[in-house]
Amino acid sequence: MNTSDFKKILKLLEQDLQKTISDTLPRKAGVLAVNHTRQNFRDGGFRNGGLQPWKPTRRQQSGSKKASDRYGPLLSGRKRLMGANDFRTEKGKVTIFNPVEYAAIHNEGGTVSTHPRITPKLRKMAWARYFKAAGIRRGTSSKTRKKKDAAAPPEARMWKAIALSRKSRLNVTAQIPQRRFLGQSKELTEKLQEEAEKELLKVMETRLGSLK
Structure with a gap:
C-alpha cells in the first residue's frame, strides 16, 4: 500500500467517525437514555450513584386492594407519563424530553393551584x-x-x-413532592460513555481492517 492509498483510508476513516459522532451516537444515546428513564419508573426512583426512591403515594399507603391503587408512584394502567419519554436528535446532539403537561412538576416538585x-x-x-x-x-x-x-x-x-x-x-393548592425521572445520572453517563467507545472502536476496526 502506497502513501496515497493510506491517506485515502485515513480520509475515509475521518468521514466515518464524523458520521458516527454526528448521527449514529445521538440516536443510540437517545434510545439508551429513554430506556434508562423508563426503568426509573419501574424501579420507583431515580438512579444517580444508586437508586433514590420516590416518596410513596397515599394510594400505596392506603392498603387498598383495588388494582388501580397497587401501581407505584407516577404509574398507571395507561403508563402515559412513563411512555411519553422521548428524544430528538440534531447534528452531534440529542435532547431527552417528556411532553406531558404535568411532567415538569413531578420531575422538579413544587406547588400547583387550581380553581x-x-x-x-x-x-x-x-x-x-x-x-x-x-x-x-x-x-x-x-x-x-x-x-x-x-x-x-x-x-x-x-x-x-x-x-x-x-x-x-x-381554591385548591397542592404540594407535589419531587419524583425525579429525568436529569443528570451517573449510571446513564457511564452507559453512554461505554456505548460511544464501542461504536467508535467498531468504526476504526472496520475501516483500518483494510490496511491488513
Whole structure:
C-alpha cells in the first residue's frame, strides 16, 4: 500500500467517525437514555450513584386492594407519563424530553393551584364521597348518622365542606413532592460513555481492517 492509498483510508476513516459522532451516537444515546428513564419508573426512583426512591403515594399507603391503587408512584394502567419519554436528535446532539403537561412538576416538585367550579354535579359527587368516607350508608338511622358524622375522618369532613360550600369556585393548592425521572445520572453517563467507545472502536476496526 502506497502513501496515497493510506491517506485515502485515513480520509475515509475521518468521514466515518464524523458520521458516527454526528448521527449514529445521538440516536443510540437517545434510545439508551429513554430506556434508562423508563426503568426509573419501574424501579420507583431515580438512579444517580444508586437508586433514590420516590416518596410513596397515599394510594400505596392506603392498603387498598383495588388494582388501580397497587401501581407505584407516577404509574398507571395507561403508563402515559412513563411512555411519553422521548428524544430528538440534531447534528452531534440529542435532547431527552417528556411532553406531558404535568411532567415538569413531578420531575422538579413544587406547588400547583387550581380553581375548579362547584357545579351541581360536583356537589353530588362530594356528598357521595362524604358518605363513603364517613361510613354512612343508605338507610342508616338518624342517631347512627350523627355519631358517624361526629367521628368522621378529615377526608369525609373535606367532602362535606365542599358539598355545603356557598362558593362558586374552590381554591385548591397542592404540594407535589419531587419524583425525579429525568436529569443528570451517573449510571446513564457511564452507559453512554461505554456505548460511544464501542461504536467508535467498531468504526476504526472496520475501516483500518483494510490496511491488513
